[in-house]
Amino acid sequence: MNRVFGSEDTPEFFHKIESVLKPLLSIVEREFINDSASTAAVQRGDVPRNITSLVSFAERREDLQPWERSANVRVVERDASDKPTAVEADLQTLVRDFGAHIAIPVLYGKDFLERNPQFLDDFWRFDNDLFPLLMVGVPPWIPLKIIQDGIASRSRMTVALEGLYRRIDQYQKGDPVDFNADMSDVGIATERNQVYDKFGVSMKHRADMDLSFVWGQNANTQPLVFWFLAYIHSAPGLVEDLRREIAPWVKVATPGPMEISSMDISALHRECPLLKSAIYETYRLGSEATSIRRVDRPITLLDGDHKHQLQPGTFVSAPFSVLQNDASYFPDPEKFVPDRFLEVDSETGRKVARYGKLRPWGVGPASCKGRTFAEKEILTITAALISIWDMEPAEGAWNVPASLPGTGAKKPAKDIRVILRRRVAP
Numbered sequence: 036m037n038r039v040f041g042s043e044d045t046p047e048f049f050h051k052i053e054s055v056l057k058p059l060l061s062i063v064e065r066e067f068i069n070d071s072a073s074t075a076a077v078q079r080g081d082v083p084r085n086i087t088s089l090v091s092f093a094e095r096r097e098d099l100q101p102w103e104r105s106a107n108v109r110v111v112e113r114d115a116s117d118k119p120t121a122v123e124a125d126l127q128t129l130v131r132d133f134g135a136h137i138a139i140p141v142l143y144g145k146d147f148l149e150r151n152p153q154f155l156d157d158f159w160r161f162d163n164d165l166f167p168l169l170m171v172g173v174p175p176w177i178p179l180k181i182i183q184d185g186i187a188s189r190s191r192m193t194v195a196l197e198g199l200y201r202r203i204d205q206y207q208k209g210d211p212v213d214f215n216a217d218m219s220d221v222g223i224a225t226e227r228n229q230v231y232d233k234f235g236v237s238m239k240h241r242a243d244m245d246l247s248f249v250w251g252q253n254a255n256t257q258p259l260v261f262w263f264l265a266y267i268h269s270a271p272g273l274v275e276d277l278r279r280e281i282a283p284w285v286k287v288a289t290p291g292p293m294e295i296s297s298m299d300i301s302a303l304h305r306e307c308p309l310l311k312s313a314i315y316e317t318y319r320l321g322s323e324a325t326s327i328r329r330v331d332r333p334i335t336l337l338d339g340d341h342k343h344q345l346q347p348g349t350f351v352s353a354p355f356s357v358l359q360n361d362a363s364y365f366p367d368p369e370k371f372v373p374d375r376f377l378e379v380d381s382e383t384g385r386k387v388a389r390y391g392k393l394r395p396w397g398v399g400p401a402s403c404k405g406r407t408f409a410e411k412e413i414l415t416i417t418a419a420l421i422s423i424w425d426m427e428p429a430e431g432a433w434n435v436p437a438s439l440p441g442t443g444a445k446k447p448a449k450d451i452r453v454i455l456r457r458r459v460a461p
């Protein structure tokens with residue numbers, strides 16, 4: 036928090052964090068791991084409605100959807116009556132910002148991103164450019180543009196979060212709310228605010244603590260939506276197979292341009308083994324989970340002929356991406372094999388997707404507290420997108436770009452330019 040998220044390096048901050056961390060995490064766990072609560076949370080993001088305007092076909096910048104604004108959208112095809120029918124866009128940027136517009140209002144309500152339209156650009160600049168440098172110990176005062184721009188983005192995000200918590204606090208206490216903002220749809224941030232209030236955490240410290248939380252909610256999830264879409268489209272015939280598998284759970288209104296009339300998010304998560312196996316394979320290739328633990332008491336580990344003695348006060352780091360690429364666990368590890376995680380259940384005879392050795396969420400009691408929500412968000416966005424949109428690569432063939440190390444999920448070395456058309460039912 037000090038080194039990367041820029042929180043105050045003071046005993047007061049440290050003391051506050053120690054008191055609030057457990058109650059804050061238990062709120063997240065209750066909302067985002069539990070099956071029915073996580074489904075309800077994804078439902079609040081209203082993917083079926085929003086996906087209809089994934090690209091709006093608008094030509095004036097001010098008419099674009101907020102998630103289209105950084106994606107270089109361009110109308111590339113029109114019908115006989117001059118109505119736009121196809122749009123070209125940068126896939127990674129488009130789905131990353133679409134996903135963030137689904138997820139962030141679930142925490143903070145709709146007003147937050149509308150009031151802070153720069154937040155997402157700042158978020159990704161911080162995540163892509165600044166985070167990895169600070170993480171390896173580069174000092175924040177170095178007068179390099181990449182660092183100073185990243186620090187400015189981080190400061191703007193903290194100011195935005197501080198303003199948000201002030202408004203939530205005013206709303207909860209029945210005081211007049213700054214700008215008369217609508218706080219009625221704020222999600223678990225209201226419960227977080229009660230914890231902050233109970234322990235006397237200042238508004239600035241609330242913002243410092245929440246920055247790492249909103250980062251954790253988005254930094255891995257949204258890039259993985261991109262990798263998932265890129266991989267499933269690059270495997271011949273897979274999108275058609277997935278459309279067939281999800282069809283009972285994603286109802287589409289016909290005739291005309293397709294629209295989703297209902298979606299069973301829990302069933303997508305429970306009843307679609309190929310979709311699940313393909314997302315596990317995407318985690319294997321696209322995520323870089325690491326569990327880091329502080330050693331509390333001396334431990335001796337035996338490892339073949341080696342004996343490791345772990346000293347209290349040191350840290351142990353388990354980078355699971357090493358295992359994810361180990362050919363002895365995953366043959367042809369560089370290949371995307373969508374059914375790699377499919378098994379036949381010996382009792383029911385049904386196909387199921389099982390993690391096996393994969394650990395995308397870390398391990399033990401400190402493993403990811405948002406995993407069910409994250410997975411449902413990715414599956415819901417992907418299932419909705421392939422149900423009502425056709426997508427093809429502008430350069431003719433699906434070439435999944437090389438990946439670069441990221442801050443939890445890999446970054447594509449370059450974006451994919453895609454052409455999107457609404458699917459039309461007879």
Ligand code: HEM
Pocket residue numbers: 060063067251252253255256259322324325326327395396397398399400401402403404405406408409410
């Ligand atoms: C695909 C998306 C995601 C991936 C791959 C992911 C992965 C991880 C990993 C590897 C950890 C560290 C676990 C460990 O130390 O063993 C973690 C921690 C955490 N994640 Fe996620 N995460 C994702 C999405 C989310 C979301 C959507 C949320 C919140 C809604 C979230 C909240 C958290 C929290 C609060 C922790 C800290 C847990 C603790 O210290 O007890 N994550 N995540």
